Amino acid sequence: MKPLVQVTRLSAYAGKAVIVDGVDFEVWPGQVTALVGASGSGKTTSALALLGEHGDQVRLFGQVEVAGEVVVDSNGPTSAAAGVRGRVVAYMPQHPGSALNPARRIGAGLHELEKLHHPGEDVVTEALRAAQLPSDRATLRRFPHQFSGGQRQRIALAQALTCRPRVLVLDEPSTGLDSVTRLQLVGELLELAAEGLGILLLSHDLDLVRALAQYVVVLDAGQVIASGGPEVLPEPVDLPIEPATKQSAEPLLEAANLSASVRPRGRDPILREVDLSVRPGSCLGVVGRSGSGKTTLARCLAGLHERHTGRITLDGRDLPVLRKRSAEQNRRVQYVWQEVRGSFDERRPVLDQVARTARRLRNLAAEQAEAEAVATLARLGVSALVAARPPSQLSGGELQRAALARALLAQPDVLICDEITTALDEHGTALVVELLRELTTQGTALVWISHDLGLVAAVADHVLVIDHGRVAERGAPVAVMTRPSTEVARRLVRAARVGHEPPPPVLTLSADTRSNPQ
Amino acid sequence: GSGGGTDQAAAQPQQGGRLRAVYAGGGAKEVLDPHVQSLFVDIARHKAMYEKLVELGPDLKPVPRLAEKWEPDAQAATWRFTLREATFHDGHTLTAEDVLYSLARMADPAAPERVAQSSLATVDLRRCRAIDKRTVELTLTAPNAEFPALLAGIGTQIVRDGFKDPTKPVGTGPFTFVSFEAGRSMVAKRYADYWDGAARIEELHLLSADAEARANAVQGGQAEYANDMTATFARTAEAGRTVKIVAAKGSTTQAFVMKVDQPPFDNPDVRMAFKLLADRQRLVDVVLAGRGEVGNDLFGKGYQYYPADLPQRERDLDEAKALLKKAGVLNKELEIFTSDASAGFVEAATLLAEQAGEAGLKLKVTTGSSQTYAKDLLTKGAIGSHRSGAMPIPQYITDRLLSKSPFNVTHWRRPAFDAAFAAAQVLTDETARAAKYGELQRSLRDEGGILAWGHPDFMVAVSAKLQGVEAVPPNTLDSARFDKVWLA
Amino acid sequence: MRSYAAQRAALAVLQLVVLSVLVFVLTSLLPGDAADMRFTETLTPDQVARLREQLGLDQPAVERFIHWLGDVLRGDLGTSLISGGPVLDIVKASVGATVVLTLATLAVVVPLAVALGILMGTRENGRLDRAVTSVTLALSAIPDFVIAVVLIALFSLKLGWLPATWVGGDLLANPVLLVLPVAVLLGRTVCLLSRQVRAGTINALHAEYVVQARRLGVPRWRLLLRHVLPNAAVPGVQELARTGDTLLGGVLVVEAIFAIPGFATALVDGVETRDLPVVQGLTLVLAVAALVINLGADLVCNRLVPRTELLR
């Protein structure tokens, strides 16, 4: 058998900078090849070379052969490249949501591809089936915005499949998915591979790669540093679940009967009758499927979500909404945003914005505040040089850590962290966890929201499982992770094991009703 | 260019064709009712379809039209008009009854917009009668030797007995009505049975447009005749060959009017000072671009009864300054009220302000609304701009200079003047009358509030094809005589 | 969606009522009334006073307005105070020319602007893009009346190729009459529109979904036609609806210069002669047109790009 894709000594230059440096890999029919590596290591650049495509000002060298056609040779992309697009290699981009034309019904887009590549054949229905989407007329007549995020991702997959390619390239297909949805994706991809499709998977989600790939190529700074079977990947680490400790003190932050809605007068609540309490030095983990209301809960506690009912207390005293809090209350409760990039002013250096907290909330002098900011950032692995830039010039992971530092400079008593490790690799996560552990020993209470159940289990003393705005289950992490009592919790926990043990049977998709279009 | 009509008169007249004549438009104000007319375009339109008993000659002297001749009694109180053999467009022959009906219609108090109401107020309708089919006797409540001229005024057209619907015009004029859109156009057709010889052109289009569009239309060949053109256009046109200018010398009057009952113009010295400080030649050179004659503070240069023997008033700045000083208005600021209502108003006012400045007087130009200017001039401002079209001098006095005149813009109210004028008007002897009028005008020139600085030429632009256009003042018999012209 | 339409309709009715009141108040504030406008040197003040009475102008303003509103609700726009004819006739007579003029302009502008916009957008920052941008930008910087004056001097008076005025011309017999007025109106609109389409094209071309469609093998012309154009057209359509008002200003200048008996001229005439019923009627028609155009633009945009939130 011949490889479908043969990449030899592929290099890419942007100006003088080398982005990809002599990369070799192959894609075989019916098998999954994975390109892994840290962010910026050249995964996307290498994969796009299969289409003869490259970014602005980027030059390609080396040789890329796809199904016998040379699409890149020593002079860069060849004219044959246009011929392989779609029909031979179909690429599913990193953010599939934005890859759908908002102005066109999805049926129009799919049928257009059908007519272009396989006129007369009914490939659309088949592609939709493979992407686990219904193929009825009503679905085809919908616009992309009428689907949920997960469904949109599958539509993008269906588009790629409609071309009936021989090679499917998937760029970071699991970012932002909760564990259940991610598991469904694994099932879909395994089925496709079984049908003879060659798959190139780009990801830094090592669990996903372990679950799927037969071949793994590890990139670092554009160079292949290892390649072979999945065994070249580091062993999966199960973070130890720490036993609950320190239940002595009085509750610091409490919420009783908390309900919240986005519409006036409490209509259509998205959070219902939640009770919780956090003691000093303890950590409350909050988990749940996407859209279940975790962020809303956090924003209620932070005083940012004003449309809520129920009672929130700090040290037994009522805690009003943010604009009515005293300076001291304001300082004591801090929040780290889920979408960090949006929470920074684009026009000011990140360092200034971080230091500002200490100046406003702790009345430190400018130099002092800055020194403290630099120190905190350094502990989190962000250099002062990087932090002196405006936010647009920081990577997602750097910014996420800066946001944490911004909150920490208030020396809060309660810190609410909303998915603050999503853009971090394992090293970055470890730095964050270490710093927060240190703080809890000094008495700071944490509210920790995350999709990463392993991480939650490792840091939290107590876990809340939220479903449809209600608390579905609560208890010590050991109990929830090992003996989940509700269906939601069970599914979340089981799905999270992907890559750690043989995947469980693919879950039925019909259960996925949470984000149906209105 | 000027007087272009005469030399072409020798050329062989042609028959047929469509003549498009453009006039200054009045938008929705344009009317089809001949008794409501007020604009040039209305007058031209009505002239095409209707006629009056009397018209005015080039010197504004009454000339017979539908009335073949007339005869007053000794007191000039009862007038007998003999009618011409004319037929209306519906075939009906003109009779005395038509005349009586027309006069009654003009005077109808239920229709206050009929314009001849005040000028014909002295006609005693109850005592007017038809002597026979062709003779009508009109009796006046106050004797008036100028009565025929009044019958040549605006809004005095003779309509058919029983004429009710002005949208279906029936007159005795040279053209019959086809269509009309206010503010845009009227179309009329040649009337073959016209008593004065049927028109040569077949179809007449009277169009409405502002000055620029008139110029563009006649230059671009979209019209053959454009009324009331500016001196600048005349200069431009004369440089080209497509358009001729037909200019009637000094046919209208441009003036500043001072209200003699308002300070500082209630002081005759100030009025005289203004008359002396005005640089008439410069006003004529600039505002009229030299196409006009210098005025002598009197209306109607060259018309019947105009005292041509009076010396021309010259500029005398020193004398003016002395008078102003005497009156104590030197270095005071005054306001001159003007508007864009008529070409040259604001320009003339601006120039006068400059000239007043040379005499040590600050004159501020205030520009009012052009639409309401006629009304505003009566009440606003102590000094303002004024223009008058061609009309007989006695009529000018009646309308503007008597205590009861509706449009007495100088507020010239002198019982003695009124009485002297009334006495002159009843004189049936023309020379005696002329002498009296002369005296009155002399006193007006020195004491009155009218600073008549110029008599602009009345200019009409005609395309090279159009022949037979006479250089006559507007409002006279031969202006807008489209029955006499032809297309070569 | 339905509640949105109802809301929109209610707002429109409110807008019309408020507008009418406003126009009435504004024009009532003007010095003088229609009777004064009919004052001529030969009418005595007494005659004018009787005229005012006949026109009903001696009645209180509020009463006149209520009367007018009642008539409008019965579908009667009233009669002109100046000509005495029905306002509806005046509206009909004046709308025609303007509509012809506007449609003719749009018929040239829209295809031209779309073509130019796409041409520029696909060659972003190329030489052609810069050239076309500069030319349209320069054109749009010249006031309409300057363009008009220069074009007339050149093409009508000097060269004698094109008619400079509608006076004495018949549009049906001589459609050439439209050339200069449309040319004058063209400049700015083409510039505004083509720049919007250009920006839309560039945005769309850079959009992930177009890049992705290309990756999946959609050929170039199809990409432009089916993927880029609808999205690029949206800002253009919105701009078009928005320029309605400025276009009307241009139309007035053009109508004045070319002596076109149109809508804008009638409106300004109405104001100048204090012909309130005419002003009210014309404004009403105009406001309805503006509302309909805006609604239409919203609907078109929503059809083109369903994501553009209607409720905004």
Added chain:
Amino acid sequence: MSRPGWRARTPLAVSATLVVIPLLAAIFGPFVKLKAEPGLPYERAAGHPLGSDGLGRDVLELLLTGGRTALGMALGAVAVAYLVGGLIGLVAASTRHRWLDELLIRPLDVLLPLPSLLVISVVAVGWQASALAITLAVAAVNVPTVARLVRAAALDAASGPVVEALRMQRESWIGIHLGYVGRSVLGPVAADIGTRITLAVFLVASVNFLGLGLSPTAPDWAVSVSRNREGLLLQPWAVLAPALMLVAFTLGFNLLADRLVHRTRRMAEVTR
């Protein structure tokens, strides 16, 4: 993107010159005393470098005195529009009271279909030849759009997480609204002011051209174009010179605004 420096600088110099010449003429022109003798209408004689106009006035002198109204009214109108509309927009966006927002914005919605032409002609007819009245009218017709623009831009900024983060840091009201919201509004506002000023110049000029505005003998550039156009073939400079001044200003301003829009767009792209 190659040689951006060369490409960017040349038009900047050109457009700046285009704007500055009329602007200088408008500001300092009235102080220049030329001592030109009045002549006859539409002369191209010596003593008048650009000839004379329909009133025999020196065209060069008119050029120097006519800019103040031509540009001043437009700039004044835009300033007033932004003062009023900007304030309404900012208050509407920053208020927490929905009713205040509605109260401020709804009436403007109602006014939107009011033809600006009507407003301006009414004002022009009502207050004959008053520069102030026309300036205010032009400002008034711009207020609704400005208010909505500012409100939308401010709302965008004020409702985002940045403001929440600033509040979490207990930033002062001034710090939030001037330091962040105001600065975010600045971009769209700057781009808008560019086009709005040229539109205002057009509007004022059109009103004056149509004879609805200033006195017909005013030296204003647009009035000059209007009044002297019948002498275009006799003395072209009387029309062309003021027209060129107007065009230079609007063209230069258009170019500057275009550049600004490009800059903000490029910035937006970078930050995205």
